[in-house]
Amino acid sequence: MLHSLAKRVYHSHLYSLLEDIGVSDSFADVYWRIQFAFSEDVVTRTVNDISASFYTKTRSEFTRFRDPTLNGEIKVLEEILESLNTDDVFYDIGANVGLHACFASKIINSGSVVAIEPHSKSAQRLNENIGLNNESVIIREVGFSSENTSAKLVIPTDQAGSVGDVRPESGNHREKHPEIQLVRGDDKIIDDNLPVPDVLKIDVDGGEYDVLAGLRRTIESGGCQTIFCEIHPGALKDYNTTESDVLSLLQDWKYSITKMEISHNSRIDEYYIRADK
Structure with a gap:
């Protein structure tokens, strides 16, 4: 639900407005903090049909491994x-x-x-x-x-x-x-x-x-x-x-x-x- 809401905001006129007034980064920061708080501490990623799992116990790890582009x-x-x-x-x-x-x-x-x-x-x-x-x-x-x-x-x-x-x-x-x-x-x-x-x-x-x-x-x-x-x-x-x-x-x-x-x-x-x- 949170991801769906954030996706809608990112692609809406509201997010364009947030960018215009310089607070889009703050929105993203709050979004990632909430996501981090409610997520499991292990994520599995697949690259070239190879899967590997990683702990995401810190925010740095979380944002890296949850990012689709790594x-x-x-x-x-x-x-x-x-x-x-x-x-x-x-x-x-x-x-x-x-x-x-x-x-x-x-x-x-x-x-x-x-x-x-x-x-x-x-x-x-x-x-x-x-x-x-x-x-x-x-x-x-x-x-x-x-x-x-x-x-x-x-x-x-x-x-x-x-x-x-x-x-x-x-x-x-x-x-x-x-x-x-x-x-x-x-x-x-x-x-x-x-x-x-x-x-x-x-x-x-x-x-x-x-x-x-x-x-x-x-x-x-x-x-x-x-x-x-x-x-x-x-x-x-x-x-x-x-x-x-x-x-x-x-x-x-x-x-x-x-x-x-x-x-x-x-x-x-x-x-x-x-x-x-």
Whole structure:
């Protein structure tokens, strides 16, 4: 009933009026809060005829998994799944609560899925979601970067499903942001004897160049055939890099690059690229 009422309002003259006077976002906010309060805490989504279930215990999780477009990423997820073979090694870097890792684990059985997520609460939910789907995924509660260091994770709320960027550990210690560990991907793969990836997905809100630079030895070894990477032009500047730096690095490694648009009102200038050998 609530969904039906909201649908009618969204497509009515009333909603146009709400937009004109600048309160449509407030209406949407109230709608999602009510929906969250009265919904079950598990949702099952089907993509490419593959189904996976996810907990939606926080509002961030709820709005992502209840959104038909998965916050604009459903087309990217479809293409990732189409690229995977049963014996591949798939790395989900910036795994959050496991959208890509859970779906990938439904395809890969003789290979491996490796999920990299530095935020402890999201990593905990990631582990719970993997268990909910009765799958096996290698989880590392770290962030991949170009060096081994500590950082502060800047997120709107310290709960599962939140996304954000990092600041140097030497930043303002009065700010209440969780501390995370950043490691060079090359080092972590060797130290933990992890399998070399065939397919990478990278979504790290501005740290994409640093992630790739920290995986230089692994990528230059020639095993990784496909890289899906979300580009955040604005956030990249906070890391003193640009989208051109990311694209040039991949081109130097002889990848061909295809741009993949993301259409969602939560996105500003972000887009995905697919890089293939």
